[in-house]
Amino acid sequence: MVTFIETLRSPIERKAMATSPTTVLRVPPAVAGVDRDMDMSQHPAAITARGMNFYYGENQVLFDVNLTVPERSVTALIGPSGCGKSTFLRTLNRMNDLIEGTRCTGEVLIQGQNIMEPAVDVVLLRKHVGMVFQKSTPFPKSIFDNVAYGPRVAGERNRAILADLVESCLQKAALWEEVKDRLGESAMALSGGQQQRLCIARALATNPQILLMDEPASALDPASTSRIEDLIGELCANYTIVIVTHNMQQASRVSHQTAFFFEGNLVEVGPTTQIFTSPSQKKTEDYITGRFG
Amino acid sequence: MSTPPLSVTPQPSDVQSLKSVNFISGSDSTIRRRLFLSRVFAWCCRIATYSALAALVALLASIIVNCLGRLNLSFITSVNSVDPAEAGILAGLWGSFWLISLTTLMSVPLGIGSAVYLEEYAKDTWLTRVIKVNLSNLAGVPSIVYGMLGLTVFVRMFDLFGSSAAKSKAINLLGIVKIPLPLGDIILAGALTMTLVILPIIIIASQEALRAVPSSIRTASLALGATRWQTIRHQVLPAAMPGISTGVILAVSRAIGDTAPLIMIGALTVARFCPAGIDSPVKLLTEPQRILQAPMDQFTAMPIEIFHWAKQPGDDFSPVAASGIVVLLLVLSVFNGFAVWIRYRTSRGLKW
Numbered sequence: 001m002v003t004f005i006e007t008l009r010s011p012i013e014r015k016a017m018a019t020s021p022t023t024v025l026r027v028p029p030a031v032a033g034v035d036r037d038m039d040m041s042q043h044p045a046a047i048t049a050r051g052m053n054f055y056y057g058e059n060q061v062l063f064d065v066n067l068t069v070p071e072r073s074v075t076a077l078i079g080p081s082g083c084g085k086s087t088f089l090r091t092l093n094r095m096n097d098l099i100e101g102t103r104c105t106g107e108v109l110i111q112g113q114n115i116m117e118p119a120v121d122v123v124l125l126r127k128h129v130g131m132v133f134q135k136s137t138p139f140p141k142s143i144f145d146n147v148a149y150g151p152r153v154a155g156e157r158n159r160a161i162l163a164d165l166v167e168s169c170l171q172k173a174a175l176w177e178e179v180k181d182r183l184g185e186s187a188m189a190l191s192g193g194q195q196q197r198l199c200i201a202r203a204l205a206t207n208p209q210i211l212l213m214d215e216p217a218s219a220l221d222p223a224s225t226s227r228i229e230d231l232i233g234e235l236c237a238n239y240t241i242v243i244v245t246h247n248m249q250q251a252s253r254v255s256h257q258t259a260f261f262f263e264g265n266l267v268e269v270g271p272t273t274q275i276f277t278s279p280s281q282k283k284t285e286d287y288i289t290g291r292f293g
Numbered sequence: 294m295s296t297p298p299l300s301v302t303p304q305p306s307d308v309q310s311l312k313s314v315n316f317i318s319g320s321d322s323t324i325r326r327r328l329f330l331s332r333v334f335a336w337c338c339r340i341a342t343y344s345a346l347a348a349l350v351a352l353l354a355s356i357i358v359n360c361l362g363r364l365n366l367s368f369i370t371s372v373n374s375v376d377p378a379e380a381g382i383l384a385g386l387w388g389s390f391w392l393i394s395l396t397t398l399m400s401v402p403l404g405i406g407s408a409v410y411l412e413e414y415a416k417d418t419w420l421t422r423v424i425k426v427n428l429s430n431l432a433g434v435p436s437i438v439y440g441m442l443g444l445t446v447f448v449r450m451f452d453l454f455g456s457s458a459a460k461s462k463a464i465n466l467l468g469i470v471k472i473p474l475p476l477g478d479i480i481l482a483g484a485l486t487m488t489l490v491i492l493p494i495i496i497i498a499s500q501e502a503l504r505a506v507p508s509s510i511r512t513a514s515l516a517l518g519a520t521r522w523q524t525i526r527h528q529v530l531p532a533a534m535p536g537i538s539t540g541v542i543l544a545v546s547r548a549i550g551d552t553a554p555l556i557m558i559g560a561l562t563v564a565r566f567c568p569a570g571i572d573s574p575v576k577l578l579t580e581p582q583r584i585l586q587a588p589m590d591q592f593t594a595m596p597i598e599i600f601h602w603a604k605q606p607g608d609d610f611s612p613v614a615a616s617g618i619v620v621l622l623l624v625l626s627v628f629n630g631f632a633v634w635i636r637y638r639t640s641r642g643l644k645w
Binding site (some may be wrong): 093095098100123124126127130131133135137139140141149150153154199202203207208 | 339416419506509510513514515516517518519520523527528531532643
């Protein structure tokens with residue numbers, strides 16, 4: 001029986017799938033820099049979430065989530081809308097604190113410390129755990145001032161140090177060549193894809209070790225999306241990245257590890273290749289083959 | 294198994310003969326009717342605009358014609374007089390200057406501070422909700438009510454310090470300025486009252502401006518490790534500044550023209566002196582010690598003097614009143630020009 005989703009595939013794809021019967025979804029090649037066969041057990045944990053429950057008022061949206069994110073790797077969080085993946089992402093730098101009436105139990109260890117403790121300095125935590133949002137949010141300032149914002153609010157005043165930092169961050173975000181001659185111009189004049197890379201550069205400027213990305217490419221065109229994906233491949237050599245995405249192809253291209261959320265539960269987590277070729281849960285298989293969601 | 298071939302070619306049964314359409318306008322009675330109504334509405338709006346404008350122009354023209362022959366330099370360099378040929382607006386001009394300066398000085402920090410607290414810090418409790426709802430009510434309260442409040446609270450101070458006429462007690466501030474208790478009908482009391490009048494307007498305008506700043510900017514700033522204060526100082530306030538400054542200037546312009554609360558608190562109708570004797574801008578620089586005394590002096594204001602001249606019997610004072618109105622309007626346009634300039638300056642820093 002040919003499912004609807006398979007009719008959308010090209011004959012070549014269908015043939016490739018026919019030759020490998022265990023493959024649920026044909027996994028596209030990974031972007032450069034992401035080695036999906038990497039042995040992650042060699043990497044110490046950057047983030048360890050244990051028994052996390054999250055509530056909006058009386059409404060529980062996360063149920064006993066346990067997840068370990070290895071250092072210098074990319075973890076993709078997938079799942080249908082409203083499954084709690086973005087909520088989980090935002091607890092990792094306590095951005096949910098900004099929403100009134102939220103409550104969280106359980107623990108999240110970063111560098112051996114439980115960041116859910118009330119005594120945690122969230123300002124320091126957010127410098128260490130950077131974040132990039134779905135909608136690019138450049139400040140209405142110059143490109144330079146955007147990137148220099150994080151270090152400046154942290155107290156850096158030295159113009160030369162800031163200039164070096166801005167250049168290196170823009171280079172890491174693959175934006176330097178495009179903007180080096182117009183650092184003083186408004187960041188709002190950049191294209192959508194450039195703005196998103198600027199936001200990544202801005203997040204890198206606080207020298208974080210963990211980078212959270214909440215659907216960073218969902219508002220971008222295919223060319224810009226591909227640039228962001230390549231960038232993730234480059235950055236994961238030095239940063240731990242957690243990315244929420246609705247795009248299955250993207251999750252499989254850029255991540256070492258994939259976690260599937262459904263209705264507030266972490267259904268399955270494992271190496272990306274395994275999740276996309278032989279998931280152990282029926283629910284995961286149904287989701288990634290497009291039977292629901 | 295194979296999928297049925299997808300076809301995009303319409304089958305003959307789907308194709309209906311297309312009705313021919315004449316694109317030259319006026320071919321269809323329904324369209325003609327719609328176009329006609331559309332034009333009628335445009336004309337209604339045009340008439341609304343121009344009728345208001347015509348009334349304004351007529352008013353301005355009659356005032357300007359009236360003031361011709363009276364409005365000259367001596368009108369703004371001399372104080373009031375019983376002789377219409379010698380009466381001038383200088384005392385009112387300086388009275389309004391001190392009144393507005395003090396009012397601005399007190400109401401702007403208070404107003405912006407309250408708005409920032411209500412929009413950025415305050416949790417959504419019943420108390421903040423009550424405050425927010427009542428701010429709009431306060432903005433609608435007639436200014437004469439504030440005048441009565443000012444009379445009781447500031448001018449007489451509930452008679453806690455004895456009768457206001459006695460002016461026996463005073464507190465000495467650092468030995469430079471003496472504040473009478475109760476305040477009595479001095480500029481400070483007028484400015485405090487005027488602050489009450491315009492504070493709700495400033496708070497509401499600032500709240501609107503702060504609310505218009507996209508919350509994604511706040512989130513992005515906080516996510517970069519900025520504190521709440523840094524986020525407000527570097528992102529939210531600069532982005533809201535054009536809106537806030539416009540609101541402030543509009544409120545201050547209202548205060549310049551407002552007469553009722555000043556009459557209520559007992560500002561002078563006829564004054565032949567300027568507060569603290571400062572009758573020219575030069576004296577602000579040559580005798581700065583008087584600046585602190587001015588707020589403790591009695592005063593009159595431009596709208597009060599205009600009102601006084603306008604109600605004089607006979608036509609003798611009507612050119613004087615007209616001249617006063619023109620001066621008041623000029624001062625107002627200077628303020629509004631200032632507002633436009635501030636708006637331009639603050640929005641230029643924002644690279645939207």
